[in-house]
Amino acid sequence: MAQVQQFKIKELEAFTYKGVNRRGKKVDGEIKGTSIAEVKALLRQQGITPSGVKKKPKSLFGDGKRITPLDIAIFTRQIATMLGAGVPLVQSIDLIANGADNKSLRTLMQKISVKVQAGLPLSETLREHPKYFDDLYCDLVKSGEASGALDAIFDRLAMYKEKAEALKSKIKKAMFYPIAVLVIAGIVTSILLIFVVPQFAEIFAGFGAQLPAFTLFVLGISEMMQAYWWVVLAGLIATFFMVKKAYSGNLMFRTWADGRIIKLPVIGNILNKAAVARYARTLSTTFAAGVPLIEALESAAGASGNEVYKNAILFIREEVSSGNQMHIAMKQTKQFPEMVVQMVAIGEESGSLDSMLAKVANIYEQEVDDAVDGLTALLEPMIMAVLGVVIGGLIIAMYLPIFQMGSII
Structure with missing residues (x-):
């Protein structure tokens, strides 16, 4: 080999x-x-x-749709099903490649098939594509190759990927509504300030009377937006990319930002529950697949998606490697709910840690689902309220001088 x-x-x-x-x-x-x-x-x-x-010349803009994590989850489920039905590995990969609508995914599968046919282990072949197959995925495949239970490992991987994508979808749904409220409110306000308020300013110019303070304030903002709207827009775009770059490239900033995000009202509660669910699901999948607990904790840290929880899980790993019990280390981090700590303690004592962690993951994934549905129901009227306050405030500011003149007359 x-x-x-x-x-x-x-x-x-x-x-x-x-x-x-x-x-x-x-x-x-x-x-x-x-x-x-x-x-x-x-x-x-x-x-x-x-x-x-x-x-064939390659297109400047690529040769197809990009491969998403959902595509990898579907591929994992397909190969788990085929291996479970007794279809050989190479034939399974070829069948998936031939049936793939995504041209980029089809090309990736063909590359993997060629190398596996040449005798390379599947786990090593997958490691050559870290953009799509992370260390956790490859390590589990390697353990399946070593144990001769590749079909069972792919079944676990498929469930893990499907749960992870479902959880990610819920988090995106939870984050979408607050961002949508801010964006819609910002767009509507900008349109009113740049195009509508100036029409009133021309009318007020002929009044010859002192305008109310609130009206003057809105007119001042309108003049600034008309003159410097491009500066405001460029500033927002520059800030977005600077924050994004700092978050991806600066560990200290990322840790600080993640710590603040999980303390936000409502959203923070959902993100905390999602982090606990992801930790439990990853640890349950890897530990049940025969990966040693120390390595499983390292995989869970890498898949945490939050620096605060990543640091907490790495602390747990150090404590467990020193001979301490996992539930005691979890309690010391103060990041995990008492119920989770107690369930892990029961799992350690009974020797069923993987199944207990799976139950924790199921509970918290359901709680995330319920919390997102509740947030959606809460924010739908809130969007209307915010837009009503913004638009109503601008209308009051513009009609206030007219009302005052009417009272004088």
């Missing part, structure tokens, strides 16, 4: 060809191969005499 890994396997590429078939009819099309010589040989086997073969 070591000798096989020393040479580089050529990957399939797309070629276009022109030629003549057995009936003497001119044909053209597209075919995949590793070289022009191989493609010509393949065409001759199909009864086509090639007159021209060349590599």
Whole structure:
């Protein structure tokens, strides 16, 4: 096996060809191969005499849709089903590739198939694509290869991926509504200040009387927006990208930001529950697959999605590696609810830690689902209220001078 890994396997590429078939009819099309010589040989086997073969030029904007985590989750479930039905590994990958609508996913599957056929372990082949298969995924596949239970491992992986994507979808749904409220309110307010309020300003210019303070305040903001709207827009965009860059590139800022986010009202509660669910689900999946607890905790830390919880899980890992019980270490972090700590303690005492963690994950995933539904129901009238206050405030500011003049008359 070591000798096989020393040479580089050529990957399939797309070629276009022109030629003549057995009936003497001119044909053209597209075919995949590793070289022009191989493609010509393949065409001759199909009864086509090639007159021209060349590599298909790659598009400047890519050759298809990007591969999403949901695509990987679906692939994992498909391969788990096929392996469970007794279909050989390579044939399973080829069947999934042929049935993939996403061209990028199809190409990825074909690359994996070629290398597995050449004798490389699937886990090592997947590690060459860390963008789609993280260390946790590859480690579990490796444990399945070592134990000879690859179908069972893929079944666990499929469930893990499906649960993770469902949880991620709920979190996005929870975050969408507050952001939607702010964006809609900002757009409506900007339109009114830039296009509507100036019309009233022209009317007020002929009044010859002192305008109310609230009206003057709104007119001042309107003038600023008319003159410097592009500065405000550029500032918001620059701030967004600066914060995004700082969050991805600065550990200290990311830790600070994650700590503040999980303390937000309503949203913070959902994110905390989601982090606990993700921790329990990851640990349950890896530990049940035969991964040692220390390595399972390291995987859980990497999959936590929050620096505060990542640091807490790494602390638990250090304590467990020192011989302390996991539930005691969890309690010391003060990041996990008492119920979770007690359930882990019961799991440790009874020797059923993986099943107890799975129950914790199920409970908190359901709580996240309920909390998101509650937030959605709460924010729907809140959107109307916020827009009503913003628009109503601007209308009052514009009509206040008219009301005052009416009372004087």
